[in-house]
Structure formats: C-alpha cells, structure tokens
Amino acid sequence: EEERQEEKDQAGKLFENFIQASTCKGTLQSFNLLCRLLDLDPQDHETFYCSLKTRLTSWRAKALWTKLDKRTCHKEYKKGQACVGTKCLIIGGGPCGLRTAIELALLGAKVVVIEKRDTFSRNNVLHLWPYTIHDLKGLGAKKFYGKFCAGAIDHISIRQLQLMLLKIALLAAVEFHVNVEFVKLLEPPENQENDGPGWRAEIRPADHPVANIDFDVVVGADGRRNTLEGFKRKEFRGKLAIAITANFVNRNTTAEAKVEEISGVAFIFNQKFFLDLKEETGIDLENIVYYKDNTHYFVMTAKKQSLLDKGVIIHDYIDTEMLLSSENVNQEALLGYAREAADFGTNYQLPTLDFAINACGQPDVAMFDFTSMYASENAALVRERFGHQLLVALVGDSLLEPFWPMGTGCARGFLAAFDSAWMVKRWAEGRTPLEVLAERESLYRILPQTTTENIGKNFEQYTIDPGTRYPNLISTCVRQNQVRRLASLFHAI
Numbered sequence: 001e002e003e004r005q006e007e008k009d010q011a012g013k014l015f016e017n018f019i020q021a022s023t024c025k026g027t028l029q030s031f032n033l034l035c036r037l038l039d040l041d042p043q044d045h046e047t048f049y050c051s052l053k054t055r056l057t058s059w060r061a062k063a064l065w066t067k068l069d070k071r072t073c074h075k076e077y078k079k080g081q082a083c084v085g086t087k088c089l090i091i092g093g094g095p096c097g098l099r100t101a102i103e104l105a106l107l108g109a110k111v112v113v114i115e116k117r118d119t120f121s122r123n124n125v126l127h128l129w130p131y132t133i134h135d136l137k138g139l140g141a142k143k144f145y146g147k148f149c150a151g152a153i154d155h156i157s158i159r160q161l162q163l164m165l166l167k168i169a170l171l172a173a174v175e176f177h178v179n180v181e182f183v184k185l186l187e188p189p190e191n192q193e194n195d196g197p198g199w200r201a202e203i204r205p206a207d208h209p210v211a212n213i214d215f216d217v218v219v220g221a222d223g224r225r226n227t228l229e230g231f232k233r234k235e236f237r238g239k240l241a242i243a244i245t246a247n248f249v250n251r252n253t254t255a256e257a258k259v260e261e262i263s264g265v266a267f268i269f270n271q272k273f274f275l276d277l278k279e280e281t282g283i284d285l286e287n288i289v290y291y292k293d294n295t296h297y298f299v300m301t302a303k304k305q306s307l308l309d310k311g312v313i314i315h316d317y318i319d320t321e322m323l324l325s326s327e328n329v330n331q332e333a334l335l336g337y338a339r340e341a342a343d344f345g346t347n348y349q350l351p352t353l354d355f356a357i358n359a360c361g362q363p364d365v366a367m368f369d370f371t372s373m374y375a376s377e378n379a380a381l382v383r384e385r386f387g388h389q390l391l392v393a394l395v396g397d398s399l400l401e402p403f404w405p406m407g408t409g410c411a412r413g414f415l416a417a418f419d420s421a422w423m424v425k426r427w428a429e430g431r432t433p434l435e436v437l438a439e440r441e442s443l444y445r446i447l448p449q450t451t452t453e454n455i456g457k458n459f460e461q462y463t464i465d466p467g468t469r470y471p472n473l474i475s476t477c478v479r480q481n482q483v484r485r486l487a488s489l490f491h492a493i
C-alpha cells in the first residue's frame with residue numbers, strides 16, 4: 001500500500017514537471033520519465049490516453065482529463081474509432097502541424113510528427129481570433145499556462161503555443177520526433193506482393209525508425225518553405241512591404257504593466273500617429289502592432305526610404321533579396337530603428353528597452369520581405385503507385401502564407417487543420433479520392449476570405465465538421481471533374 005502511494009506521489013510530481021516544462025526538450029524528457037514510471041507505452045496509441053487517465057489521479061491531472069474528455073466526446077471522432085488503422089505523417093512541429101496532429105489522434109489515427117529542430121525558440125507573438133482562444137481553452141490551455149489569454153489578452157508567443165500543443169499532442173499519443181528532417185516521399189517498390197512496403201518518407205537521419213513506417217496520409221506543415229512536391233504555388237505580389245519584428249525583455253514591473261498595447265487594425269487608421277512619428281524620428285511606418293506577452297513584441301511595416309535615410313539599408317536595390325541581404329543591412333542601425341519606433345509607439349513609457357535574445361544568442365530583431373506572399377493552388381492531392389494510395393495535404397503557412405501584421409497565421413491555420421482532419425476522416429470512411437478532394441478544395445476556397453466576422457459565432461459548437469464553423473457552407477462548389485488532376489498523380493514525383 002505504502003509503495004503504491006509512493007508511486008502515486010512520484011507520478012504526480014513527474015506529471016507536474018511535464019505540465020510546467022518550459023522547453024521542448026524538458027517536455028519530452030518529463031513525458032518519457034512519466035511513461036517509464038507508469039510502465040505505459042505511448043506507442044499504444046489506442047489505449048494510451050485511457051491508461052494514463054486511470055493512473056494519474058491528482059486533482060491537477062483530473063481537472064485536465066475533464067477538459068480533454070469533453071473534447072474527445074465530439075461525435076465526429078466516433079469515440080476514437082473514426083480513423084483507426086490510418087497512419088499519418090506530419091512534417092513540422094509548428095502550431096499548425098501540432099494542431100492537426102491532435103485532431104488526427106482524436107480521430108483514432110496513428111500520428112507521427114517529425115520536426116527538424118529541437119527547440120521552440122520563437123518569441124514572436126501570434127494574434128488569436130476569439131475562436132482560437134476558445135479552442136485552446138477547450139484543450140486545457142489554462143492548465144498548461146495559467147496566464148493564457150487572461151482578461152482581454154488575445155495573443156501568445158509562438159514558442160508558448162507550440163509548447164502547449166506539444167503537451168496535448170503527447171497526451172493524445174502523438175509520436176513526436178525532434179531532429180528529424182523530411183527530405184522527400186518514397187514510392188512503394190514495384191513488383192511486390194500486397195504486404196510489401198507502402199509509401200514511406202526519406203528523412204534525415206536516414207536510419208531513424210520513422211523511415212520504416214508506411215503511411216496512408218502525409219501532411220505538410222513545414223512552414224512557408226513547403227517541401228512536398230506536386231503543389232503549385234500562387235504568388236501574390238503587392239507593393240514593396242518590409243516588416244520588422246522586435247522583442248524586448250519583459251520584466252513584468254508595474255510600470256510595464258501600465259503601458260497600453262497597440263492593436264494593429266485600429267492603428268492603421270491613425271494617420272496622425274504616423275505623421276508625428278515621421279516628423280520626430282524620421283521613421284516612416286505603414287502600421288505597427290505591440291503586444292505585451294512573455295516579451296514586449298513589436299511588428300511594424302517600414303517604408304523603404306526611411307530605412308535608407310536612417311542607414312538601416314545601405315544601398316538601394318530593386319531586387320528585394322539583395323536589398324534585405326545581411327550584407328546590405330546595418331544591424332546596429334536596425335536595432336536602433338526598432339527601438340526608436342517601439343519607444344515612440346509606447347509614448348516612452350516602457351522603462352528599459354533591452355532586446356530579448358533569440359535562439360542564436362543575438363538581439364531578437366528581424367526584417368522580412370512581404371512583397372510576395374505565397375499560397376498553394378490546392379490543399380490536397382492523392383498519389384497512387386502499385387496499388388498504394390497516399391493522401392497528401394498542406395496546412396498552415398505551407399498552404400496559405402499569412403501577413404504577420406494582420407495576424408491571420410494561426411487563425412486560418414487552425415481552420416485548415418480542422419478541414420484537413422475532416423478530409424482524413426472522409427478518406428478513412430472509404431470515400432473516393434475525387435469525392436474527398438472536391439470537398440477539400442471547396443473548403444479551401446473559403447479559407448482566404450475568412451474573418452472574425454464571417455465565421456460561425458457559436459464556438460461551443462465548433463468541431464472538425466466544416467458545417468459547424470462556416471455559415472452558408474456550400475461544400476460542393478468545386479466539382480469532382482475539377483480535381484481529376486489532383487487525384488491521379490501516378491508518376492508525378
């Protein structure tokens with residue numbers, strides 16, 4: 001009896017470490033220790049969550065199970081039986097890859113996520129739409145991160161979001177591998193019996209166990225530089241847009257707490273602010289956003305001439321890549337520019353503007369070119385080779401690149417994650433490739449138009465079923481004969 005109590009106490013402690021872990025590595029370590037202590041194998045994905053639940057009964061754990069149980073009850077998951085036997089590979093452990101992984105795991109699929117890095121280090125802050133806040137709270141966000149969207153806060157740092165989603169994914173028995181990079185898809189070999197290998201992934205390191213898994217579904221969630229072949233990309237070329245992000249240390253003092261955030265949308269219309277800024281500092285901006293999060297985070301779109309005038313950009317080139325190449329940027333001047341804009345934007349109320357340090361040990365300031373933004377022409381396709389079919393999909397920035405100052409990345413990213421999970425469910429039901437793809441493309445047509453205003457208002461009802469999220473949905477606007485090309489990529493690799 002005593003021994004049992006001791007094990008319980010220890011498990012409770014390890015669970016607490018897992019909940020509190022503040023790094024990717026720490027999360028994985030504490031999760032593995034917990035599984036070892038309880039003698040549970042997370043690879044038994046069909047039983048893992050239930051076993052864990054019966055073994056971890058501290059009040060903290062129970063409070064989380066209550067939340068998660070409510071989610072797993074969605075009828076779409078069919079009690080975790082909807083996609084039993086479907087094996088899914090997700091490329092990239094960013095917010096959208098992880099969010100997709102969780103949904104697929106709740107549907108009962110076997111889910112493997114590969115992530116080429118081993119740290120979550122992005123301080124930059126994502127704007128969250130009300131539905132995403134509701135969604136994340138429903139997954140127990142507050143249990144992992146007590147400060148999550150408290151009060152009127154509607155944002156979160158990318159790293160904090162990844163951390164929280166990773167923890168939920170692990171509890172849902174998603175396999176997560178760091179330091180594993182996707183290279184390309186490998187076709188099933190020719191002339192094999194039915195039980196020969198199916199579709200696999202070439203990865204680095206090549207001898208990693210994931211290289212030996214056959215997959216039915218592959219999801220590209222590897223960010224704007226999508227590595228999956230077969231997807232044509234549309235380019236939206238606007239006028240030159242140069243964005244700067246900057247993160248300053250937040251010491252959480254009362255003085256800092258008093259400073260007001262700047263929400264971009266409202267500010268775009270405040271012409272006087274931008275005129276004053278220009279007059280006083282020579283800094284010329286089109287917009288600026290400031291969020292007080294783990295860091296003081298700023299994102300602004302700067303006009304080229306002012307960057308030249310202030311010596312941030314050295315030579316004026318037509319080619320944007322050359323214009324913003326590291327040789328053509330004076331880093332010190334860039335730091336000065338960002339700090340000055342931040343200082344003016346907050347009315348000089350932030351007491352110390354010390355830069356936070358990024359993953360490379362440098363002040364966390366970056367300049368990005370948003371002149372061209374990319375979107376994939378299609379959201380999914382089906383490959384078939386020697387009788388093996390593979391459903392291939394894109395989510396997140398790989399599918400539709402967001403304009404950061406508008407903060408649509410995570411919101412539209414999660415919608416696409418749900419739509420993709422819905423597609424996998426359809427696929428597992430045995431619908432034909434044409435049916436599945438036509439529906440997916442119909443939904444994808446809606447995505448770039450979604451706003452906080454025109455999506456469903458009843459967040460409580462949101463599920464992966466698109467009808468719960470998109471009012472006036474016509475899920476047959478793309479017809480099956482329009483997706484024939486996507487359903488017959490036999491030799492295209």
Ligand code: FAD
Binds near residue numbers: 115181395
């Ligand atoms: P990402 O978050 O980009 O995640 C992709 C993941 O895939 C990464 O973890 C990457 O390491 C991994 N990966 C890439 N290639 C491979 C491969 N071959 N094999 C395995 N793994 C791979 N949005 C904002 O709104 N505001 C910001 O300030 C902002 N700053 C950003 C800064 C950076 C440096 C980046 C890359 C993105 C930023 N974004 C910002 C965009 C925002 O992060 C995304 O919209 C959001 O995180 C959803 O993206 P995602 O999950 O689709 O992709």
